[in-house]
Structure formats: C-alpha cells, structure tokens
Amino acid sequence: MNTRQQIEALFSGYEKSTELADFMEELESNLNDRVAFLKQKGLGGQEALDKALAELGDVSALADELSLKRKQEVISEMYMKTRNYISPPRMALYVALGALIGFGAIVGGVIAFGPAQGYDIAPAILGTLMIFCGGGILGLIFLGLTQETASKMAMPWKRALWYLLAAALVIFGLSVTAMVYVNYIYFDLAEAPYLSETLATLIPFFLPGAALGIFLILTEKDLSKPWVAKLRKEALESAHERFGSPVQQERFGLICGAIWIAAIAAFILLSITVGFKFSWLAFVAALVAQLLVQAAFSKDAAGGAKDGVARKQAQ
C-alpha cells in the first residue's frame, strides 16, 4: 500500500468534509516526505512507511472533529436551503394560489356580511369558496406534491394528478353536501328525512374521492432522500439500543398492543354498564400501564448493559 491508500484507509469511516480532505492532502505530503527521509537513513520501503505511520499516532480525535463539522454542515444545509429547491415560476404560482384563496375568502366574506341576508346567499358563499379557495387548495396540493424539498424527492406529476382528482372529488363532494344541507334548512324541510338525504349526497363524489385518496396514500412509495432514510435508520438503531435488543423491543410492542386492546374492550364495556362519564378512564389506565412497562423495559436494558460490563471486567 502506498501512503495515499494508507491515509484513505485511516479515514475510511469518516464523513468527507472539505476540511478533512484538506487535512488528508496535508498528511499525505508530510508522510511522503517523512518516508523519503527515513528511506535515506537506510530503512526499507515498507519499514519506512510503517514507522512514519506509527509516528503519526491516533488520528481519530482529529478526524472526529473535522468530519463532525461536516455532518453538522450537511444537516443544516439540508434543512435550511429548502428555498433553493423552489424555482421562480413555482414561487410565483405559490403566491398566486395563495392570493386566489385569499380572494375567495374575501369575496365570501363580502357576500356573507353584505346587504343580502338569509339562507339564499348561502349557496353563493359556498360556491365562491368552492371555486376560489377549493381551486387554490387543489393547486397548492399539486405543487406541494411535485415539489422537491431538502428531505423528499418530487412526486411524478402523473401520480400527483391522481391525488389532485381525489382532492377535487372530496372538496366538490363536501361542497355539494353542504349546499344540499343548507337548501333543506332554507326551504324548511326539516320534517323530511333531510339528514339521511344530505348524507346520501356524499356517495357520488366524496366517497370515491376519499377512497381514491386512501388508495393512493396506502400505495405511496417512500420519497425520502437517502440522507433522511439514513437518519431514520440511525434513530431506529438508537431505539434498539435503548431497549437492549430488537427482541425486547418486539416484546414491548406486543405488551403495549395487548394493553390498548384491553383498554378499548374495557372502554366499550364500561360505556355500556357505567356510561361515558367514567369509561374514558380506561385509556388513562392504559397510558399509565404503558409508561410503567416502558420504564421496566428501559431499566432491564440498563441492567443488561451493566451485566455486560461486569462480565467484561470479570474476564
């Protein structure tokens, strides 16, 4: 191995920062000179390199410092520089859509508090809100989904269109239902089974829209950028550390599941027998139980770690 490879090997586990790269280059030239010097004094090639590396000592503290800075830089860059991802035309669109929503809200307000009063203006308000605010919200949804950010990649626009359709159906469906409901009240048809008919208007638009939306969300791919996935993995690993082992974590999960299922069962049972006034206490009890179990598990993990240390010392 030459000096370059040796240095690469020394720092293989570290985040490459400009500072670290700088340092590695400095190290390389100094090591090369030192090796040449030692060779002049009669050492063999490998011998000289080994000696020079031994003289170098432990670089980990320095490398930690130099690469840690980079890690912080990377993270702050990722979080802070979201603005860089928004192109000027998109920015203009975001602003325009915001203005559209604001316009709809103002027009709706003008109608609501204008000279005409009574239920007959309700459809006008709802229509205005639906067209302007609804349109604005749909636009923002589409832009938001296809927006690349620091932490997530942009969704393909075709898929985003499906989301748009789902959202449009939901908004339109809800508007129609609201209008029908207002109409029933306006014509004072309260005697008629208006509630069930109003709810029935949810079927043609809202329901398919919601179903499509849920389907899309459930089949969604993970659009996180690699660094987010990495952070998530690290968080998962630290969780494993806290619980001692994956097995213990699984056991903890199972116990918690059991606690909450029992809580729901108790809630239903208590609701029937005692009433709602006290039945909610079942959830409080479940929460307390979960915290206690978590405390017991964490202590176990610490005990396990201590055992490990004791065993190491015994050896």
Added chain:
Amino acid sequence: MENSIRSISMEPKLSSDLLRGHTDTIVLGSLLKQDRYGFEIYNRILGRTGEQYELKETTLYSSYKRLERDGYITSYWGDETQGARRKYYRITETGRGLYAQNKIDLEFTQRIIRDLLKEDEE
C-alpha cells in the same frame, strides 16, 4: 502513577509529558524565522531533541488547528507541481506575542522549579 512504578536508572530521560504541554510554543518557535510545513516542523523537533522525544505527529496537527483557529498562525498551500501539495504555516503578529509571553513564563517557571528542587544547604 507512572512515577511509582518507574525504574530508577539514574540515566537522564526526556519527559515527553512535560514537553507536550509546550507543543504550541515549540511550533510557534519553529516558525519565527521562516514559514514551514508539517514535515519540516516535525523533523526539526526530532533533530533538536536527538530523536528522544516520542512526539506523535497528531499532537502537532492538533496544535496547528488550535493555533490557526485562535489566529496565532495562518496556513497556505505551497505551489508544488509534483505530488501532493504542502501546507505551510506562517506565524502572525499575535502569534509572535504569544511566543514571547510563553517563553518569559517558561523561563520564570524554570527558575522557580530549580529553586524548589534545590537541596537545602545546611
């Protein structure tokens, strides 16, 4: 701890621990007359201590970083055309000030230590 198990040979031995506390001053001192790069500084120290000082080079690198951060030295890349570039260090005015102060302090301390270790004349 080290002293308690130290074998007494009556041969003078360089105390690396004591020297290490003065790494910054030693680095500043080697830059007084000219700019130098890492290998030169290291070699100069080895030469002057008769290779007795088991100085790890990372100690020096930490010192460069510290001194540069605090503004006592600056660094620049040499214009070598062949092989890896060399990073040179240059002492600043504040660096010279620190060197002079450290030197005065050290000489003063040396005198005190000599007095403290002097055997009583009875």
